[in-house]
């Protein structure tokens with residue numbers, strides 16, 4: 001069992017030992033009960049200390065058990081805590097490092113709690129679309145006070161143990177240890193001190209009141225509802241904590257349990273649990289062992305001080321890593337540095353960045369016009385003009401000057417990383433690092449693995465991505481990698497919907513109601529419609545049979561590139577970003593339909609959403625078949641962190657599973673029969689058809 005028992009004099013010690021964070025899986029739960037029974041049966045034992053081995057007291061329920069039958073096998077965590085409640089000998093939780101979710105609930109079931117400073121304490125269940133399901137909503141308010149407890153439960157955020165110990169009147173911690181190193185000894189000594197104290201103090205016996213109960217909870221409920229309209233769990237947390245102040249303990253517990261089981265079954269919680277696992281799984285690469293040695297990244301070079309180069313540089317400066325930016329002209333360097341300064345100054349003005357932090361970061365930045373100054377850089381990222389010839393110049397120079405073992409990365413979003421690698425004598429050190437604009441804001445980083453890219457290069461880039469707070473997803477080499485390859489099909493469908501009778505605002509409204517941050521036409525106006533225009537021109541040469549609506553080209557021929565030209569799919573007033581439906585664009589679309597002999601029809605929002613989202617799903621399935629993405633969860637992470645897909649729907653591939661792949665395929669068959677659509681595209685990808693036929697999901 002993954003909980004050890006030993007006796008030290010009159011104190012028994014139960015040590016949770018289920019690496020990496022002592023998740024309360026079945027074997028751990030059994031180990032606790034087993035240890036408790038031994039302690040109760042041993043007359044020499046006067047008190048029991050429970051603590052955690054390694055880097056956590058406990059990270060809570062074992063998320064690797066979610067969805068498995070072990071999670072539902074007795075002893076449930078609630079049953080374990082009931083044994084603590086019924087214990088005839090004092091139990092002391094010795095808490096350190098991480099004490100979260102069920103781990104905190106376990107500690108709350110003990111008679112006493114001794115904490116080391118610096119311990120991250122949280123009830124993060126709400127982030128999984130749940131609420132604490134083992135008494136957290138009933139016990140935490142009893143020891144921390146209703147308002148502090150409710151804040152922790154609704155936010156799910158971690159609070160340091162010493163902050164909680166400072167809350168007036170708190171009885172969460174009976175004693176603060178002087179350090180994590182001395183915690184166990186101090187907890188044992190404390191256990192001996194209280195060994196004979198009776199009655200044993202139980203959190204459940206404490207009163208729980210709020211002086212203006214009704215009014216306070218009404219206010220809390222209104223606030224929480226306003227902030228979490230797409231998530232049911234937060235407001236249920238408010239109900240549960242209110243129950244702690246109005247109902248008997250056992251009744252409050254029963255209601256908490258009932259709510260927990262209900263929330264477990266919600267699509268929102270399934271999405272959040274899926275994304276919690278997908279985010280952690282994304283950093284694992286099937287054929288790159290997690291103990292692959294990584295290269296040290298002490299200094300970074302960035303080629304290009306444009307929008308991307310500047311944004312990329314800020315990521316490393318923010319992580320305290322020195323950056324040297326190289327440009328070909330001094331004024332380009334000056335412009336780039338001025339933009340970085342402006343971005344930081346804006347954050348300082350908003351109070352998001354301290355002045356001294358800003359100065360610290362700028363002190364890490366240097367600039368140069370000479371490649372020779374990059375000779376010591378451990379990682380060099382080029383962010384120059386998106387044209388193969390220009391990339392060739394850059395990588396040939398880098399090959400000359402970069403030190404052996406330096407990682408050479410390209411920020412390309414559409415070019416072939418293998419071709420770029422072939423410009424050097426060291427293709428094994430070349431990788432794609434595709435940042436998304438604005439690079440210092442967007443969390444997504446597509447790590448493009450060339451066929452020669454070395455495994456330790458990948459492991460290094462995945463590690464440095466975590467350090468600069470990016471969600472890194474590995475992509476193989478293909479046109480558009482993962483995100484842009486899928487968004488191209490999504491955009492094609494958006495164009496066909498206009499041909500067939502929808503307006504840009506109807507399409508945007510429908511998909512934004514579904515939950516996207518921004519519809520395809522507002523997105524085009526923001527990013528620039530000329531980007532798609534250039535890609536379609538390339539397509540016309542490379543893939544002449546790839547069908548598009550002609551409306552986007554006509555829009556660009558009118559010079560309506562979007563916000564940057566003051567008009568795009570929508571009209572804009574000077575200096576404003578509000579998208580105003582454009583009569584001129586609607587007439588252009590109507591004329592296009594006439595030219596094509598298309599009689600417009602009324603298109604439902606449901607069809608709009610299905611065609612846009614299932615286009616992502618079908619292309620995503622092809623991407624999985626081609627091995628461009630290793631896991632469907634990776635594709636979901638790309639869409640969540642790079643394209644504004646609604647979190648509560650879990651990403652396109654997860655969402656397809658929620659709809660049912662059978663139903664997705666049926667819808668695609670309907671779309672294939674539409675003469676104005678692209679029947680060839682709507683042939684279900686073989687992987688999708690296979691899974692649908694077997695009644696399975698992508699993950």
Ligand code: T1G
Nearest residue numbers: 020021023059060061062063064101102124132133134280
């Ligand atoms: N169970 C099992 N494994 C876990 C885990 C957990 N609860 N939490 C993290 N891991 C794994 C993670 O997958 C990774 O594995 C490794 O630990 C390091 O994680 C009844 C039902 C604890 C603060 O939501 O917030 O209790 O990749 O990279 O940055 O009310 O993980 O190494 O193989 O994040 O140091 C509530 C979620 C569950 C805590 C550590 N608990 N975890 O952060 O490392 S629901 C949570 C975290 C519950 C009860 C309900 C963080 C962390 P691998 P990491 P980290």
